[in-house]
Amino acid sequence: MADLEELYREIILDHYRSPRNRGELTDEAALRAEGFNPLCGDEILITLHVDHGVLSDIKISGQGCSISQSSASLMSAAVKGKSLDEVRQIIATFKTLMTVHEAQLEDGDAEPEAVDLRKLGELAALQGVVKFPMRIKCATLGWNTLTQCLDDASL
Amino acid sequence: MATVSGTLDVNAIRRDFPLLERQSHGHRLSYLDSGASSLPPHAVVEAMATYYETTHANVHRGVYETAEEATRLYEDARRTVGRFLGASHPTREIAFTKNTTEAINLLAHSWGGANLGEGDVVVLSIMEHHANIVPWQMLAAAKGIELRWLGLTDELRLDLDGLDEALDGAKLLSITAMSNVLGTINPIGDLARAAHDAGALIHVDGAQAVPHLPTDVVASELDFLSFSGHKMLGPTGIGVLYGKAELLAAMPPFLGGGGMILDVRTDRFTAAEAPQRFEAGTPPIAEAVGLAEAVRYIDSIGITSIRAHELELTSYALDALDGVANGHLTVHGPPAGPDRGGVLSITLDDVHAHDVAQILDSVGVCVRPGHHCAKPLMRHLGVQATARASFGLYNGTDDVDALVEGLEQATTLFG
Numbered sequence: 001m002a003d004l005e006e007l008y009r010e011i012i013l014d015h016y017r018s019p020r021n022r023g024e025l026t027d028e029a030a031l032r033a034e035g036f037n038p039l040c041g042d043e044i045l046i047t048l049h050v051d052h053g054v055l056s057d058i059k060i061s062g063q064g065c066s067i068s069q070s071s072a073s074l075m076s077a078a079v080k081g082k083s084l085d086e087v088r089q090i091i092a093t094f095k096t097l098m099t100v101h102e103a104q105l106e107d108g109d110a111e112p113e114a115v116d117l118r119k120l121g122e123l124a125a126l127q128g129v130v131k132f133p134m135r136i137k138c139a140t141l142g143w144n145t146l147t148q149c150l151d152d153a154s155l
Numbered sequence: 156m157a158t159v160s161g162t163l164d165v166n167a168i169r170r171d172f173p174l175l176e177r178q179s180h181g182h183r184l185s186y187l188d189s190g191a192s193s194l195p196p197h198a199v200v201e202a203m204a205t206y207y208e209t210t211h212a213n214v215h216r217g218v219y220e221t222a223e224e225a226t227r228l229y230e231d232a233r234r235t236v237g238r239f240l241g242a243s244h245p246t247r248e249i250a251f252t253k254n255t256t257e258a259i260n261l262l263a264h265s266w267g268g269a270n271l272g273e274g275d276v277v278v279l280s281i282m283e284h285h286a287n288i289v290p291w292q293m294l295a296a297a298k299g300i301e302l303r304w305l306g307l308t309d310e311l312r313l314d315l316d317g318l319d320e321a322l323d324g325a326k327l328l329s330i331t332a333m334s335n336v337l338g339t340i341n342p343i344g345d346l347a348r349a350a351h352d353a354g355a356l357i358h359v360d361g362a363q364a365v366p367h368l369p370t371d372v373v374a375s376e377l378d379f380l381s382f383s384g385h386k387m388l389g390p391t392g393i394g395v396l397y398g399k400a401e402l403l404a405a406m407p408p409f410l411g412g413g414g415m416i417l418d419v420r421t422d423r424f425t426a427a428e429a430p431q432r433f434e435a436g437t438p439p440i441a442e443a444v445g446l447a448e449a450v451r452y453i454d455s456i457g458i459t460s461i462r463a464h465e466l467e468l469t470s471y472a473l474d475a476l477d478g479v480a481n482g483h484l485t486v487h488g489p490p491a492g493p494d495r496g497g498v499l500s501i502t503l504d505d506v507h508a509h510d511v512a513q514i515l516d517s518v519g520v521c522v523r524p525g526h527h528c529a530k531p532l533m534r535h536l537g538v539q540a541t542a543r544a545s546f547g548l549y550n551g552t553d554d555v556d557a558l559v560e561g562l563e564q565a566t567t568l569f570g
Contacts, residue, residue: 065509
């Protein structure tokens with residue numbers, strides 16, 4: 001049960017119940033990307049605006065489990081208003097959090113060295129996910145979709 | 156204690172399944188995922204180990220003693236499985252495959268390839284598993300066949316009103332005997348007669364039904380039947396395509412290679428008789444031995460008793476789930492009864508199926524979240540995913556009670 005409580009932290013449940021930046025930007029300037037998790041059917045649509053190198057607005061729609069939805073919500077709050085360089089850094093840090101902990105679980109109990117959890121702010125609440133390998137794909141769905149969106153626009 | 160009735164002594168049965176002795180997250184394991192894969196009894200594991208340690212050799216060619224014994228065990232397995240289905244000619248009517256999926260691909264490729272062309276109609280139902288959809292869609296793309304779909308009633312039974320119209324001019328009805336999502340049991344005998352009256356053949360996907368319901372291919376007048384070993388207490392890696400002897404005998408080979416030929420020259424080959432014609436390469440010998448042992452185990456309990464037990468357990472579960480989550484819980488399927496199998500697809504209004512399954516795991520309850528390889532059905536139901544509990548003969552009311560308790564925890568956590 002301890003692991004389960006770590007997975008379903010209050011911040012995660014809060015973002016699941018009240019997702020931030022929910023919706024869709026429908027104007028022509030909006031960049032769009034869709035993501036799917038074929039294993040469980042989770043789907044996500046990200047639309048965003050980039051103005052002068054800044055991710056000025058982002059909306060998330062789709063449906064899925066509490067982990068995929070809250071992770072996308074937390075992500076939207078973390079990247080909105082940030083420069084694209086900062087956005088890429090946040091994505092990289094989050095992905096490292098997912099993989100470092102995964103490797104750490106395999107190796108034993110070494111402290112993670114690469115990720116400074118303080119930098120992640122609320123996103124650190126998702127670190128409990130890595131103890132549930134099947135759910136890492138849920139947590140990273142939104143992030144991979146955001147990456148896809150930026151890559152598609154060569155940003 | 157687990158016993159629900161006088162039908163089966165569940166506590167005695169559990170002692171035959173070593174995996175049920177383990178704990179999960181400090182809880183007794185409540186294995187409610189037999190619809191995905193059943194647990195093997197010790198006898199099956201032992202039969203396979205004994206085969207490997209005392210007999211193993213490749214089949215059908217060696218003349219030494221163990222090779223002959225291995226061949227005999229493999230062919231005996233064919234007879235054992237055939238008798239279990241009530242087949243008239245087991246040695247000619249049972250082809251071993253990798254699983255149900257491969258059996259249906261074999262059928263679509265071989266029978267469909269030889270007998271279906273542009274505009275020919277195959278009838279499916281909206282409750283099919285992807286294994287009984289995609290092979291036909293591949294055939295539709297390759298040969299221009301038409302697929303027609305049978306729908307569902309409001310109670311999530313097969314809608315028979317559209318049956319005659321759908322079968323009009325059709326060549327094949329390919330349909331599940333029991334939905335892996337809804338638990339709906341289809342009247343395959345009636346469907347077979349309707350198909351034959353319309354001049355069509357019938358293939359039945361028996362992956363869910365054969366392990367849990369009495370099957371008689373002759374009485375039900377089935378032309379083809381497919382199923383997997385690992386859902387009926389047997390090992391993974393083996394499945395079955397049953398076909399009437401004259402139908403299999405007329406079908407071209409599927410995969411090419413060793414074991415499926417009579418003769419090979421540089422410019423041609425001559426295929427072996429059915430069913431060897433469909434078994435290219437070294438077959439799943441140990442798996443066949445294990446499957447035959449699984450059939451003997453089921454026979455020792457009695458498939459009728461297993462069905463009666465699972466029907467009682469399903470009724471108990473549907474009653475118990477009725478009170479959970481104040482009306483925010485849905486079980487997608489028909490009410491308990493003779494046309495309802497032990498599969499419970501559950502959704503909670505405010506908790507996603509993945510989270511439900513995760514919370515159930517923390518109390519030792521194994522269920523399956525997701526679309527269950529039945530996306531057309533999920534779209535029909537208007538849900539993205541369900542948490543599915545499915546029963547086996549080793550389940551008792553204590554497993555249902557653990558499920559209910561876990562669901563209540565999920566409701567509380569997300570409430």
